[in-house]
Amino acid sequence: MFRSGFEARKSDIFIAVMGVTGSGKSTFISMLANAGAPVKIGHGLQGCTQLVTPHIYKYSKDVNVYLIDTPGFDDTNRDDANVLKQIAVWLSDSLKNDVKLSGIMYMHRITDTRMAGSAKRNLLMFKKLCGNEALKNVILVTTMWEKVTVAEGAAREKELIDTDDFWGFMVKNKSRVERHYNNRDSARALVTKFLKEKKVELTIQDEMVRKERHLDQTDAGKTLDSELAKERDKWKEEAARQKADREEALRQSDEHLAHVLEEERKKSEAKAKDLQKQREMLQFSLEELRRQADEKRQEMLLEQQQRLKDLKDENDKMLLEQQQKLKDENEKQMLKLLENQKLQIRELQAIRDGDQSARPLVRSHPGKNLIHECRSITLVDDSYFFCGPTVNKRFGFFLSCGVETMINWLTG
Numbered sequence: 309m310f311r312s313g314f315e316a317r318k319s320d321i322f323i324a325v326m327g328v329t330g331s332g333k334s335t336f337i338s339m340l341a342n343a344g345a346p347v348k349i350g351h352g353l354q355g356c357t358q359l360v361t362p363h364i365y366k367y368s369k370d371v372n373v374y375l376i377d378t379p380g381f382d383d384t385n386r387d388d389a390n391v392l393k394q395i396a397v398w399l400s401d402s403l404k405n406d407v408k409l410s411g412i413m414y415m416h417r418i419t420d421t422r423m424a425g426s427a428k429r430n431l432l433m434f435k436k437l438c439g440n441e442a443l444k445n446v447i448l449v450t451t452m453w454e455k456v457t458v459a460e461g462a463a464r465e466k467e468l469i470d471t472d473d474f475w476g477f478m479v480k481n482k483s484r485v486e487r488h489y490n491n492r493d494s495a496r497a498l499v500t501k502f503l504k505e506k507k508v509e510l511t512i513q514d515e516m517v518r519k520e521r522h523l524d525q526t527d528a529g530k531t532l533d534s535e536l537a538k539e540r541d542k543w544k545e546e547a548a549r550q551k552a553d554r555e556e557a558l559r560q561s562d563e564h565l566a567h568v569l570e571e572e573r574k575k576s577e578a579k580a581k582d583l584q585k586q587r588e589m590l591q592f593s594l595e596e597l598r599r600q601a602d603e604k605r606q607e608m609l610l611e612q613q614q615r616l617k618d619l620k621d622e623n624d625k626m627l628l629e630q631q632q633k634l635k636d637e638n639e640k641q642m643l644k645l646l647e648n649q650k651l652q653i654r655e656l657q658a659i660r661d662g663d664q665s666a667r668p669l670v671r672s673h674p675g676k677n678l679i680h681e682c683r684s685i686t687l688v689d690d691s692y693f694f695c696g697p698t699v700n701k702r703f704g705f706f707l708s709c710g711v712e713t714m715i716n717w718l719t720g
């Protein structure tokens with residue numbers, strides 16, 4: 309978005325939409341985003357859930373609202389370093405282009421009976437990305453109200469607000485709490501709340517752009533790094549335990565169990581290795597992160613071009629085949645016409661030679677009918693139609709036959 313010469317207008321409003329996967333971010337945005345969304349701006353990598361994607365909503369004649377869809381930090385995702393990288397690069401690029409957020413919406417399902425591991429981690433990362441200053445521009449939004457009773461929902465909402473580790477701390481720092489009722493009016497009303505807000509700078513933007521820190525030296529980066537290290541250690545311990553168990557199994561000559569444990573140990577090692585690799589992904593400056601993002605974009609662009617070329621080649625091939633088929637059919641049609649013409653000439657000659665004017669022609673048809681006096685012969689498609697009175701003198705009978713019969717009829 310920002311590297312293709314994008315220039316924001318003063319009246320433009322930018323709102324980041326965050327929250328765990330499945331909290332309803334995309335659904336919320338799609339209620340407002342103008343037809344044709346996803347918007348064609350962005351990093352050119354739309355369609356991938358791992359990417360930050362801006363969607364435009366024409367709020368009024370003068371005001372464009374950009375709703376920024378973001379991927380969530382997620383236990384199941386296993387790619388949190390990449391998520392942080394994408395968000396950090398997007399936010400840094402936006403600040404460098406003088407684009408500041410009017411605020412952030414943090415979505416949460418009111419149906420969640422407890423704060424799951426992923427929800428906790430996501431919230432922690434969110435707080436670190438924002439920093440305390442920006443919390444006054446945060447609206448904590450609960451979704452899926454139609455799935456709970458009002459009393460249930462209200463009790464959960466209260467628990468979220470009353471618990472410091474959940475939303476309590478943020479609410480004390482002026483974050484607001486709102487409900488989204490899964491319809492357009494409700495979505496628009498939420499967006500309206502950001503319109504008058506003073507624009508805000510997030511901690512991660514200050515750290516990456518002004519302080520020029522590497523991602524692993526930002527608050528969010530440090531937090532994620534230590535989370536990833538904790539998890540890596542957990543898998544390492546698991547692998548060590550599986551190794552010891554395997555040795556015990558071998559001592560007991562339980563080959564099968566030893567084999568299973570060895571496979572499990574390999575999986576644990578692979579997980580630990582992956583987490584370590586994610587940690588290493590954080591050790592980059594903004595420049596390097598952007599270069600990586602560009603590289604990835606280039607890769608996808610090339611892929612797209614190749615796909616386009618393949619499609620075009622296939623299309624050309626089909627066109628050629630079609631043309632050949634048409635040509636063949638035309639030729640066949642021409643041959644048939646010629647053949648018919650020849651037959652008609654022969655027919656006319658036969659009629660002339662048979663002196664039709666002098667003598668009525670009586671011929672028997674291969675069917676049971678007899679034409680007593682043939683008055684006309686018409687060729688329709690492949691069949692000849694004879695018209696004339698039959699033996700019982702009734703006029704107006706049409707009899708048909710194929711080419712072969714016609715020849716026999718004329719020459720017989």
Ligand SMILES: Nc1nc2c(ncn2[C@@H]2O[C@H](COP(=O)(O)OP(=O)(O)O)[C@@H](O)[C@H]2O)c(=O)[nH]1
Binds near residue numbers: 329331335453454489
């Ligand atoms: N009932 C109900 N379902 C919702 C609501 N918001 C989202 N969903 C559903 O929840 C699922 C996840 O929503 P999605 O917008 O993809 O979440 P995201 O991962 O945060 O973008 C989808 O099946 C949505 O249809 C809501 O307010 N009410």
Ligand SMILES: [Mg+2]
Binds near residue numbers: 333334335377
């Ligand atoms: Mg989504």
